[in-house]
Amino acid sequence: xxxxxxxxxxxxxxxPEAADEAPKxxxxxxxxxxxxxxxxxxxxxxxxxxxxxMRLQYPTNIRMIKLPCTGKLEVIHLLKAIxxxxxxxxxxxxxxxxxxYLKGNLWARKxxxxxxxxxxxxxxxxxxxxxxxxxxxxxAKFAEVATEFTARIKQLGPNPVxxxxxxxxxxxxxxxxxxxxxxxxxxxxxxSEEGHAE
Amino acid sequence: MITxxxxxxxxxxxxxxxxxxxxxxGCDTCVAICLTGGEKEAEILASELRIKAEQxxxxxxxxxxxxxxxxxxxxxxxxxDKVKDADIVVSMACGIGIQSMAEKFSPALVVPAVNTNMxxxxxxxxxxxxxxxxxxxxxxxxxAGICPVVRCSKSLMNGxxxxxxxxxxxxxxxxxEDIDCAWHLIWERLKAQGREELMYVNRPPKNWSKSSSxxxxxxxxxxxxxx
Numbered sequence: 001x002x003x004x005x006x007x008x009x010x011x012x013x014x015x016p017e018a019a020d021e022a023p024k025x026x027x028x029x030x031x032x033x034x035x036x037x038x039x040x041x042x043x044x045x046x047x048x049x050x051x052x053x054m055r056l057q058y059p060t061n062i063r064m065i066k067l068p069c070t071g072k073l074e075v076i077h078l079l080k081a082i083x084x085x086x087x088x089x090x091x092x093x094x095x096x097x098x099x100x101y102l103k104g105n106l107w108a109r110k111x112x113x114x115x116x117x118x119x120x121x122x123x124x125x126x127x128x129x130x131x132x133x134x135x136x137x138x139x140a141k142f143a144e145v146a147t148e149f150t151a152r153i154k155q156l157g158p159n160p161v162x163x164x165x166x167x168x169x170x171x172x173x174x175x176x177x178x179x180x181x182x183x184x185x186x187x188x189x190x191x192s193e194e195g196h197a198e
Numbered sequence: 199m200i201t202x203x204x205x206x207x208x209x210x211x212x213x214x215x216x217x218x219x220x221x222x223x224g225c226d227t228c229v230a231i232c233l234t235g236g237e238k239e240a241e242i243l244a245s246e247l248r249i250k251a252e253q254x255x256x257x258x259x260x261x262x263x264x265x266x267x268x269x270x271x272x273x274x275x276x277x278x279d280k281v282k283d284a285d286i287v288v289s290m291a292c293g294i295g296i297q298s299m300a301e302k303f304s305p306a307l308v309v310p311a312v313n314t315n316m317x318x319x320x321x322x323x324x325x326x327x328x329x330x331x332x333x334x335x336x337x338x339x340x341x342a343g344i345c346p347v348v349r350c351s352k353s354l355m356n357g358x359x360x361x362x363x364x365x366x367x368x369x370x371x372x373x374x375e376d377i378d379c380a381w382h383l384i385w386e387r388l389k390a391q392g393r394e395e396l397m398y399v400n401r402p403p404k405n406w407s408k409s410s411s412x413x414x415x416x417x418x419x420x421x422x423x424x425x
Contacts, residue, residue: 079242082249122253
């Protein structure tokens with residue numbers, strides 16, 4: 001798996017794996033990161049749905065934005081999410097070789113890697129952006145990635161350019177313009193509406 | 199087309215200094231096609247500069263715009279208002295566009311965010327190769343459509359030299375990749391054209407006064423001048 005090389009702290013308080021890593025900052029137990037997930041309609045978004053159906057627990061820190069394909073994601077979209085104050089951003093696309101549009105997820109990975117370089121250039125930790133791959137059947141993987149990435153961002157601490165009063169999710173969505181798809185209606189709301197209609 | 203590469207961010211930051219109102223100006227012609235300085239790239243650089251300013255605790259208003267072509271007065275009129283509002287313009291156009299901006303809006307401060315590097319062609323997506331040195335005295339009619347001025351490492355007029363081995367030049371790129379020997383390519387194509395005799399023509403030293411060695415060049419088309 002392509003994301004197997006991603007170093008994620010397994011649990012809070014665990015000793016750093018690599019000896020050459022800089023000493024880690026103490027984790028603020030009250031820090032709740034805001035994380036933007038750019039999720040592909042064909043895989044990760046459906047995987048999130050499945051995770052919900054399976055009653056899997058994952059952190060509430062992640063906020064999803066649905067895309068027709070992670071290939072729709074451009075460098076500026078990731079950068080704007082960080083600029084608006086997101087503590088972490090990741091794209092979740094289909095398994096490599098299984099993109100509905102053939103190579104969208106491969107393009108996304110390249111762009112995510114480019115954004116890592118740009119962030120390093122401006123002095124922001126490149127680990128705040130990442131690319132993951134999963135299929136629509138991988139509800140457990142969705143929950144696992146959300147948990148691991150949230151732990152990683154908690155370890156990194158708040159985005160240094162975070163400002164008070166900015167709705168990060170709304171800003172990230174606005175940066176996408178027409179590229180973002182509308183969210184699916186929440187199941188409970190739909191059910192209650194149907195209930196009223198009946 | 200004219201190609202350019204973005205300067206390292208530190209160099210751009212040093213040029214911008216502590217200016218408060220920064221306008222990043224892209225150019226939507228050559229530098230947009232080579233994915234370096236179009237509106238998209240201007241937006242990305244502006245975002246980077248904003249993140250950096252925020253991190254450094256500097257108050258700054260950093261915006262981006264793009265001219266359809268920075269090297270023509272008419273297109274510069276279209277972004278004039280934004281330029282007049284700015285303390286500094288960071289231009290992502292080629293050297294021609296940057297100078298046009300600096301002249302049009304003088305004494306406004308206009309600095310480059312890119313290094314203009316060559317007249318190149320997109321050999322494949324995201325790969326550009328130098329094809330013309332604008333030497334002012336084209337010889338490729340005799341060299342099978344292959345320019346010895348920029349494609350031969352020594353710009354030899356009578357090649358190949360002794361450094362040509364198996365079609366490759368003894369010089370490599372900075373990345374240590376092989377370079378095709380231009381005179382080998384010329385020989386192969388002249389053979390395919392049945393014009394091998396051109397290989398034996400003795401070409402006199404090139405007149406470089408028609409290139410940049412003769413001072414800034416000027417071109418006038420009297421018949422096309424407005425009446």
